[in-house]
Amino acid sequence: MGAGPPFPGSKWGIEAFDSGPWAWHDGAVLARWFILVSWMAAALSAAGQVQPMPDFKLTDANSNSPRYQQTVSPRDYRLQISAYYFGDAG
Amino acid sequence: MNAANTGLRVEILGINMASQAEYNQLVVDSHNVLPWLQDTSEQDVWGKWRIIQRDVVVLDSFNRPVLKDNLTQHDLGQVQNYNALKNALLQLAVPADTDKDGLPDDWEYGWFGNLAVTPTGDEDGDGADNLTEFTFSSSPKSPASLPFIDGYLARPAGKPALGVIFRRFAGNAAQFVVETSPDLINWTNRTSEIFRVGTVRNLYDGTGAAEVRYQQTSTAGAKPAGFIRVRVVSP
Numbered sequence: 001m002g003a004g005p006p007f008p009g010s011k012w013g014i015e016a017f018d019s020g021p022w023a024w025h026d027g028a029v030l031a032r033w034f035i036l037v038s039w040m041a042a043a044l045s046a047a048g049q050v051q052p053m054p055d056f057k058l059t060d061a062n063s064n065s066p067r068y069q070q071t072v073s074p075r076d077y078r079l080q081i082s083a084y085y086f087g088d089a090g
Numbered sequence: 091m092n093a094a095n096t097g098l099r100v101e102i103l104g105i106n107m108a109s110q111a112e113y114n115q116l117v118v119d120s121h122n123v124l125p126w127l128q129d130t131s132e133q134d135v136w137g138k139w140r141i142i143q144r145d146v147v148v149l150d151s152f153n154r155p156v157l158k159d160n161l162t163q164h165d166l167g168q169v170q171n172y173n174a175l176k177n178a179l180l181q182l183a184v185p186a187d188t189d190k191d192g193l194p195d196d197w198e199y200g201w202f203g204n205l206a207v208t209p210t211g212d213e214d215g216d217g218a219d220n221l222t223e224f225t226f227s228s229s230p231k232s233p234a235s236l237p238f239i240d241g242y243l244a245r246p247a248g249k250p251a252l253g254v255i256f257r258r259f260a261g262n263a264a265q266f267v268v269e270t271s272p273d274l275i276n277w278t279n280r281t282s283e284i285f286r287v288g289t290v291r292n293l294y295d296g297t298g299a300a301e302v303r304y305q306q307t308s309t310a311g312a313k314p315a316g317f318i319r320v321r322v323v324s325p
Contacts, residue, residue, distance in 0.1 A: 050154045050155075051154065052149075052152055052153035052154050053139060053147070053149060053153055053154070053155055054135075054138045054139065055153075056133045056135045056138070057133065058105065058127035058128055058129060058130065058133055058135065059127065059128055060125040060126065060127055061106070061111075061114040061117075061118070061126050061127065061128045062114075062117070062118050062122060062123070062124065062125060062126035063118055064118060064119070064122060064123045065123055065124060065125045065126065066123070066291075066292075067125045067294070072103070072125055072127055072294075074149060074153045075153070075296050076294040076295065076296055077101050077149070077153070077294070077296075078151060078152065078153060078200070078296040078297070078298065079098070079151045079196060079197065079200060079259075079296070079297060079298030080098055080099045080100070080101055080151065080260060080261070080292075080298050081096075081098050081099070081100045081101070081148065081149070081150065081151070081179065081182050081183050082100075082101045082102075082103065082148070082149045082153075083100065083101070083102045083103070083146060083147070083148045083149075083179060084102075084103050084104070084105055084146065084147045084148075084149070085102065085103070085104045085105070085144075085145075085146050085161070086104075086105050086107075086136060086139075086141045086142075086143060086144065086145045086146075086147075087104050087105070087106060087107075087117075087143070087144065088106065088107045088110050088143050089106045089107075089110045089111075089113035089114050089116055089117045089126075090107075090110040090112075090113035090116070
């Protein structure tokens with residue numbers, strides 16, 4: 001991935017979150033995230049009902065993924081939390 | 091994230107820029123098992139979602155945006171950024187239960203549009219109450235949709251052993267204990283007697299459902315009779 005792995009220690013996998021030596025210690029950063037989330041919630045509420053993101057159907061290109069060559073949509077992940085990283089393979 | 095005991099399962103996906111399809115092989119290696127989706131000019135997810143490179147967008151149970159950040163601005167190589175994103179995801183994965191009835195708010199809103207339903211209610215009259223429908227990921231509005239639990243007979247090391255496969259809500263909003271007994275009196279979940287086969291397999295069907303399989307060990311299966319039960323306990 002040209003832009004580098006977003007989640008260090010595991011390419012761009014998140015399992016490193018649970019195995020790394022990290023310990024939460026930076027209240028300022030937590031506050032930043034809290035403000036960001038709160039701001040988004042407030043902005044979206046002010047605009048009326050919060051709308052789902054536009055749907056899509058894309059093919060999984062990772063041959064090691066359990067969903068390889070399947071069509072993947074955000075709808076598949078309802079009633080779960082889904083995080084999308086937008087990278088540039090080149 | 092599963093090891094962190096999240097209530098709602100957290101799924102992470104990558105989306106490649108439409109013009110970069112030829113470089114996908116650079117991303118694929120044996121350590122990376124997460125979906126890597128290829129955007130296209132027709133779908134134009136980057137455009138419709140107003141994305142810039144290295145954005146992260148997190149969606150809630152109804153695919154509504156709840157968090158957006160950019161990893162160039164907040165590089166995860168910095169421990170504070172890494173921990174901030176981790177904690178934000180873990181926070182979002184805790185299912186809200188405003189009325190404290192054991193049914194997550196999103197599940198109640200998703201199926202009924204309100205929080206008025208009760209765990210013991212059975213709106214579709216199929217004999218499975220709402221709490222059971224939630225934990226086993228069946229529809230509380232269709233009598234044709236019942237919790238799916240099925241048995242099978244395996245032969246590890248040539249000896250018969252009972253197995254069970256069932257559908258359940260992904261994540262840890264509900265806890266499951268699978269036990270075996272030779273006599274319906276003494277039950278155990280010791281791994282020397284019964285074990286999980288493989289991982290909890292997400293079904294990706296939009297209901298939050300996953301499928302899991304447990305099987306008696308050959309030692310347990312060698313006994314003249316055997317039984318398996320699935321218990322749901324509070325998280």
